[in-house]
């Protein structure tokens with residue numbers, strides 16, 4: 434209330450108001466501290482980011498199935514199958530007698546371009562392809578927004594058979610770093626012959642790289658251990 | 666920036682080289698508008714000093730909301746030196762890691778194709794509209 438700051442002649446009133454202001458500040462800061470204490474038991478919102486087709490949905494489904502019994506959404510070799518961010522809430526992961534509670538958010542692959550003609554190659558009518566690409570662009574915009582506002586940690590999934598040194602990957606990792614979010618890099622598809630985990634570790638030496646096959650379920654013990662360690 | 670109406674460029678490709686000084690006084694949204702207006706006119710936009718990570722994130726978000734079939738299908742963006750990566754080239758060492766002064770090339774996705782990129786050189790093929 435700006436008018437309280439205009440000069441008042443009643444100095445007692447002024448002092449009283451200043452005191453009240455102090456109490457209000459104190460009360461606010463106590464309630465913030467209490468909120469924070471309770472928010473420790475609130476689930477952490479973990480965003481699964483990465484380029485299209487890296488295996489984000491496969492991973493999100495595996496985590497959800499392993500700990501809650503049901504899935505997040507459809508996996509597909511067609512890029513942009515996940516067009517809207519999907520959430521699985523209250524996934525409780527148990528590690529070493531400790532339980533971590535996370536909300537997992539599966540996002541569409543981040544990209545700087547979407548051409549509906551790419552969908553036409555997957556036997557789709559133009560209308561359908563245009564609708565899909567519109568949903569995809571909305572989903573990516575939403576995922577970028579979430580990354581700035583609404584996630585507490587990031588799992589960045591990469592297909593380890595592909596070159597990690599793309600502009601989108603470096604840009605996204607830079608964005609995540611600038612938000613000071615905890616991040617784990619998952620080198621997925623280690624079941625494939627041309628998988629190269631070291632190439633990913635070399636590309637992002639400042640972060641921990643965890644190898645896995647989300648499809649085959651390989652190395653999931655380490656995956657859950659790291660999730661508990663980083664986001665617990 | 667010298668103003669050239671798109672019509673006057675004929676079938677050439679217009680390149681906008683935008684200095685750090687020009688960008689300095691602008692808000693994030695003004696920078697993004699400047700870039701996207703250029704790119705949507707079919708120009709290649711080169712930023713002397715690049716964008717902050719937050720601005721890059723907003724650029725992706727706004728680009729997504731502007732994509733429309735048969736008209737605009739997004740951007741291609743390359744930066745120099747790459748931040749976040751481990752193999753920083755001599756430009757990276759020269760400029761220091763914390764700096765976001767990275768040369769940034771942005772163009773329409775359907776007109777620009779990166780042919781080669783290493784820590785000292787970006788080679789891109791730009792096709793006419």
Ligand SMILES: Nc1nc2c(ncn2[C@@H]2O[C@H](COP(=O)(O)OP(=O)(O)O)[C@@H](O)[C@H]2O)c(=O)[nH]1
Pocket residue numbers: 484485486487488489490491492507508509510512513514515542621622623624625645646647648649
């Ligand atoms: N070989 C192999 N394929 C995988 C693995 N994870 C995902 N995939 C396949 O990669 C494709 C894309 O997976 P999806 O989870 O939809 O990727 P997203 O676009 O990142 O969500 C699908 O065909 C998956 O079956 C993996 O660990 N190994």
Ligand SMILES: [Mg+2]
Pocket residue numbers: 489490491508514515540541542
């Ligand atoms: Mg997906």
